[in-house]
Amino acid sequence: xxxxxxxxxxxxxxxxxxxxxxxxxxxxxxxxxxxxxxxxxxxxxxxxxxxxxxxxxxxxxxxxxxxxxxxxxxxxxxxxxxxxxxxxxxxxxxxxxxxxxxxxxxxxxxxxxxxxxxxxxxxxxxxxxxxxxxxxxxxxxxxxxxxxxxxxxxxxxxxxxxxxxxxxxxxxxxxxxxxxxxx
Amino acid sequence: xxxxxxxxxxxxxxxxxxxxxxxxxxxxxxxxxxxxxxxxxxxxxxxxxxxxxxxxxxxxxxxxxxxxxxxxxxxxxxxxxxxxxxxxxxxxxxxxxxxxxxxxxxxxxxxxxxxxxxxxxxxxxxxxxxxxxxxxxxxxxxxxxxxxxxxxxxxxxxxxxxxxxxxxxxxxxxxxxxxxxxxxxxxxxxxxxxxxxxxxxxxxxxxxxxxxxxxxxxxxxxxxxxxxxxxxxxxxxxxxxxxxxxxxxxxxxxxx
Numbered sequence: 001x002x003x004x005x006x007x008x009x010x011x012x013x014x015x016x017x018x019x020x021x022x023x024x025x026x027x028x029x030x031x032x033x034x035x036x037x038x039x040x041x042x043x044x045x046x047x048x049x050x051x052x053x054x055x056x057x058x059x060x061x062x063x064x065x066x067x068x069x070x071x072x073x074x075x076x077x078x079x080x081x082x083x084x085x086x087x088x089x090x091x092x093x094x095x096x097x098x099x100x101x102x103x104x105x106x107x108x109x110x111x112x113x114x115x116x117x118x119x120x121x122x123x124x125x126x127x128x129x130x131x132x133x134x135x136x137x138x139x140x141x142x143x144x145x146x147x148x149x150x151x152x153x154x155x156x157x158x159x160x161x162x163x164x165x166x167x168x169x170x171x172x173x174x175x176x177x178x179x180x181x182x183x
Numbered sequence: 184x185x186x187x188x189x190x191x192x193x194x195x196x197x198x199x200x201x202x203x204x205x206x207x208x209x210x211x212x213x214x215x216x217x218x219x220x221x222x223x224x225x226x227x228x229x230x231x232x233x234x235x236x237x238x239x240x241x242x243x244x245x246x247x248x249x250x251x252x253x254x255x256x257x258x259x260x261x262x263x264x265x266x267x268x269x270x271x272x273x274x275x276x277x278x279x280x281x282x283x284x285x286x287x288x289x290x291x292x293x294x295x296x297x298x299x300x301x302x303x304x305x306x307x308x309x310x311x312x313x314x315x316x317x318x319x320x321x322x323x324x325x326x327x328x329x330x331x332x333x334x335x336x337x338x339x340x341x342x343x344x345x346x347x348x349x350x351x352x353x354x355x356x357x358x359x360x361x362x363x364x365x366x367x368x369x370x371x372x373x374x375x376x377x378x379x380x381x382x383x384x385x386x387x388x389x390x391x392x393x394x395x396x397x398x399x400x401x402x403x404x405x406x407x408x409x410x411x412x413x414x415x416x417x418x419x420x421x422x423x424x425x426x427x428x429x430x431x432x433x434x435x436x437x438x439x
Contacts, residue, residue: 023250026250030249035233036233037236039236039239042239048242056245059245063256064256074212075199077199077229078200146202147232152203152204167197169193170193172192172196174196175228175231179228182234
């Protein structure tokens with residue numbers, strides 16, 4: 001398993017150090033969160049090098065805008081996740097990416113899931129299959145849309161044509177499955 | 184809704200994934216800050232999601248680029264995981280300070296001692312040098328006197344006390360070749376401050392001034408050259424001497 005917090009520094013301490021612009025706090029932040037954020041970016045932008053560029057951009061943006069991070073308004077990871085996702089999604093929409101078949105728009109994420117639902121195999125979905133191993137389609141789609149795609153609860157409800165409460169229940173069950181696998 | 188129901192509703196999962204509206208998000212924040220079990224659940228969900236997306240490690244160049252990029256905008260590096268190291272460093276520096284103060288104090292004391300000893304030696308040296316000079320001067324004077332006495336060209340004339348000063352006694356050394364005259368006082372009466380002794384040479388009955396001198400028994404006194412004389416006499420005269428001798432004050436007299 002790749003995910004592992006290498007540095008045991010409390011989130012509060014890390015935040016305080018980042019607020020005071022300590023470069024080595026950035027090194028710890030990177031070690032603790034880069035792999036998870038890279039997974040999210042890489043899920044949106046399949047090309048590794050392009051995804052790495054976005055990851056770099058993400059951390060630099062985190063560094064520059066850290067004074068805007070407010071502990072009382074959310075978790076550090078959620079805040080960084082949002083930055084990473086937005087940068088990755090923006091990149092897929094920019095001209096440079098539009099003609100590259102290797103990159104997936106948010107719509108594509110859903111399509112990939114849809115394709116997987118059909119019996120046809122696609123090379124693009126091999127990594128995904130491995131990634132979401134253990135989740136059934138329904139749960140897979142919820143995670144894809146929300147975690148990787150950044151969709152809101154109501155957008156997901158609309159897209160999947162299910163009640164808001166069901167979105168929550170499915171999200172709960174999907175993550176419980178992940179927890180059984182990882183924790 | 185109790186915390187178990189709240190956890191099971193799935194709202195926390197949506198919270199971590201960033202899918203809640205601002206109002207719902209604020210509500211979760213508030214509850215999480217009040218109930219530790221909610222905060223703990225959020226952390227578990229976060230960890231599960233992070234693990235879920237951690238399938239591939241980005242290449243090391245990304246980290247290097249980031250650290251390079253932010254370097255210019257950062258405050259100086261502070262060690263994070265080494266609080267103990269700091270404590271040790273602080274303790275070590277305090278210890279070092281104490282040791283160096285002790286050493287400085289010791290060295291200062293020995294410096295002070297050495298300085299005083301040196302000053303004592305210096306003054307001792309000066310004293311010895313002074314003594315040496317005194318002795319050397321005496322030696323030189325004695326040597327000069329001895330040379331004069333030994334010189335066979337010198338005639339020694341004994342001038343004996345007359346009148347009120349029977350114990351007065353002076354020797355005159357008169358060099359027949361160079362005509363130099365020297366005096367060696369054995370005994371003469373003490374003078375008032377405005378008086379001096381004056382030596383006279385008597386040639387063919389006429390007194391010739393041979394120079395004035397003070398009472399100094401420590402050395403041979405050199406006076407004026409005299410070409411011709413049959414006798415020498417010393418009178419007491421006003422300071423600076425007289426043109427003619429005051430016969431009434433004659434102290435010593437000696438014939439050649």
